[in-house]
Amino acid sequence: MSALTDLSLxxxxxxxxxxxFSAVELAQAHLDAMAANRHLNAFIVETPELALAHAxxxxxxxRGGPLAGIPLGIKDLFATxxxxxxxxxxxxxxxxxxxxxxxxxxxxxxxAVFLGKLNMDEFAMGSSNETSAFGRVISPWKAxxxxxxxxxxxxxxxxxxxxxxxxxxxxxxTDTGGSIRQPAAFxxxxxxxxxxxxxxxxxxxxxxxxxDQAGPMARTVTDxxxxxxxxxxxxxxxxxxxxxxxxxxxxxxxxxxxxxxxxIPTEYxxxxxxxxIAALWDQGIAWLKAEGAEIVSVSLPHxxxxxxxxxxxAPAEASSNLARYDGVRYGNRVTPAGGNVHDMYAATRAAGxxxxxxxxxxxxxYVLSAGFYDAYYTQAQKVRALIARDFEAAFQKCDVLLxxxxxxxxxxxxxxxxxxxxxxxxxxxxxxxxxxxPAMSVPAGLSASGLPLGLQIIGRPLDEMGVxxxxxxxxxxxxxxxxx
Numbered sequence: 306m307s308a309l310t311d312l313s314l315x316x317x318x319x320x321x322x323x324x325x326f327s328a329v330e331l332a333q334a335h336l337d338a339m340a341a342n343r344h345l346n347a348f349i350v351e352t353p354e355l356a357l358a359h360a361x362x363x364x365x366x367x368r369g370g371p372l373a374g375i376p377l378g379i380k381d382l383f384a385t386x387x388x389x390x391x392x393x394x395x396x397x398x399x400x401x402x403x404x405x406x407x408x409x410x411x412x413x414x415x416x417a418v419f420l421g422k423l424n425m426d427e428f429a430m431g432s433s434n435e436t437s438a439f440g441r442v443i444s445p446w447k448a449x450x451x452x453x454x455x456x457x458x459x460x461x462x463x464x465x466x467x468x469x470x471x472x473x474x475x476x477x478x479t480d481t482g483g484s485i486r487q488p489a490a491f492x493x494x495x496x497x498x499x500x501x502x503x504x505x506x507x508x509x510x511x512x513x514x515x516x517d518q519a520g521p522m523a524r525t526v527t528d529x530x531x532x533x534x535x536x537x538x539x540x541x542x543x544x545x546x547x548x549x550x551x552x553x554x555x556x557x558x559x560x561x562x563x564x565x566x567x568x569i570p571t572e573y574x575x576x577x578x579x580x581x582i583a584a585l586w587d588q589g590i591a592w593l594k595a596e597g598a599e600i601v602s603v604s605l606p607h608x609x610x611x612x613x614x615x616x617x618x619a620p621a622e623a624s625s626n627l628a629r630y631d632g633v634r635y636g637n638r639v640t641p642a643g644g645n646v647h648d649m650y651a652a653t654r655a656a657g658x659x660x661x662x663x664x665x666x667x668x669x670x671y672v673l674s675a676g677f678y679d680a681y682y683t684q685a686q687k688v689r690a691l692i693a694r695d696f697e698a699a700f701q702k703c704d705v706l707l708x709x710x711x712x713x714x715x716x717x718x719x720x721x722x723x724x725x726x727x728x729x730x731x732x733x734x735x736x737x738x739x740x741x742x743p744a745m746s747v748p749a750g751l752s753a754s755g756l757p758l759g760l761q762i763i764g765r766p767l768d769e770m771g772v773x774x775x776x777x778x779x780x781x782x783x784x785x786x787x788x789x
Contacts, residue, residue: 309334310471314375314528315555317474321363321374328360328374332418335376339420339472342445347467349381349439350389351421359418372535373416378473380464381422382429383409383519384508388419392510393427393437393460396657397636406508407540408477408519415535420473424463427659428627429481429512432730434462434488435718436661444492444715445470445789448754455715455756458488458730464522465492469789475523475532479509481516482615483710483734486746489522490710490759493748493787495529495776496522500767501741502547505540513622514545516615516738526747526776530554533769549767557770560777563597567775568703572608573733575712582709582758585750589707589760592782593775603699603706607691611736614692616728617672617685618739623662624669630657664724693740700765705775708733710746710759733761743769747776748785757787 309331312320320326336353356376362368384390384402391397405413413419426436433456434442444457444466457466461478465488468476478485480498489496497520504519511517521532534555539548569590574583594600632638632653639652658666672681699706712732721727737744743766746759760779764772 310338313525314474314523314531315525317375318372318531328363328418329357331374332356332360332376332420335420335473338470342470342472345443345445345466345470346440347424347442347463347470347472348378348421349391349393349424349463352388352419355388356418356420363416363418368416370415371531372412374418375416375474376418376420377412378420378423378464378467378476379409380461380477380479381425382479382510383477384510385409385419385422388422390422390510391438392429393425393439394657394659394662395438395637396630396653398438400636404508407505407542408509408536411535411538417535423467423476426460426462427662428510428623429460429479429484430623430661430665431459432487432727433718433721434459436659438659441718442466446492446715446756448756453717455717456491458491458715460484461488461522465489465494468492468494468522468524475521475528477519477536478522479517479519480738481512481619482738483731485520485522486734486744486759486761487711487730489746490748491715491757493757493785494522494524495526495745495747495780496520497529497533497745497769497772498738498743499533499537499769500547500743502545503537503767503769505538505543505546507540507542511626513619514626515622516619526773526780527555527558529745530558530773552770554770554773558773558777560774560781561597562593562775562778565598565705565775566601566703567593567598568601568603568699568706570603570605570608570699570706570708572605573708575732579713581752582712585758585760586707586709589749589779592779593707596778596782601703603702605695605699605736607688607695608736610688611692611739612728612732614685614688615731615735615739616668617681618689620665620669621673621682622669624666624673627662627666630654632657689739692736696740696742704765705771706763707775708761708763710734710761714752714754714756714758737763742766743772745772745776747779747783749779749783750785751787
């Protein structure tokens, strides 16, 4: 059955439709792959019984839809009815929701088969999947001539590793400042963050509410398009959800760039940029030009303020969102002997939250405090508006933007012990998140050490179709076929 796991999601869909294999056979092939690759630690919870029950219902004609029988992994940030949901944190260990997130409910409605819950950085705070309370996720990739274990990126590191290692056909991810795109680039897969509001946030554990957005991660652009149509849609339970039709992205894909203008932001040419990243970017420009696109230079002058702005806004919202975890209603509770309720709150949070989460809560609480609110948080929101305005001006001159996804290939565990060095991983992805724009990473080549490198396409608000088409053009030109 191993050959079944090598198929793309679209090929699995076609094979199921043609009855070349059954949904149960497909699910079992992936469950076997999961069992053989537990050393990657990609899954926090495996749900083989649920997966086989879902698959059997598809084979029996009791479940159908555009994704009928397709085996997916679910990032452990999405609430799943009857299945433990922890956000990668000790404070939620053992929490079993009695409801389904809107995104996963949409996938179930369309017939998807759920294999289990994927590991992630705790509360989505991290760029390397080293902050999970359930242990780090190991990338299925290794550098040439080295046996060092590499990070899969974060926070959707379990999703990235599982898709790249052929443990699932696709996976849900969430992107707050690059947590779909950066890990996708590190492991040689595709991933798209849609426009803010395209996919409901209801039932998705919050990190930073004005930034969080769900999206698909899969091995091809077409696979991402198939998942994205199912995941998106208006949800009355989410006040930020957009009440607009969702196109059939896969049906609309052409990959044509004729007559399109591709913007190259000058500010993304960083001092000391890795020559391999710069060369890949130039190659991407040449590919799109060869496909008929017009290349134009654009300016995003406030880009240099994006990272500090993000690391004020996101921790501020996190400190507010994570105040609900107090050990009273759900999750772990630590009760000191002879302590009162305030002692219980403090002990529960001290034991339940990891170091990075505590760091961001403290930063967020500081920038929201009485003496610093205007100096930091208010100022950051003003700069955020200027960053969004930069993109609006750039899109007067172009249809999509092309940039690198990450400033380097995947790195070894512990290589970026300094939090600031880790935060710099998001330098290319954060601006689009602050502006709420659709953005996608597509695998485009290998480094000299044989590790995947990705290119990022950023589009106008609600122009996921334009982003996917540019992604498909790069995918075709790159012909990326390397695998772990």
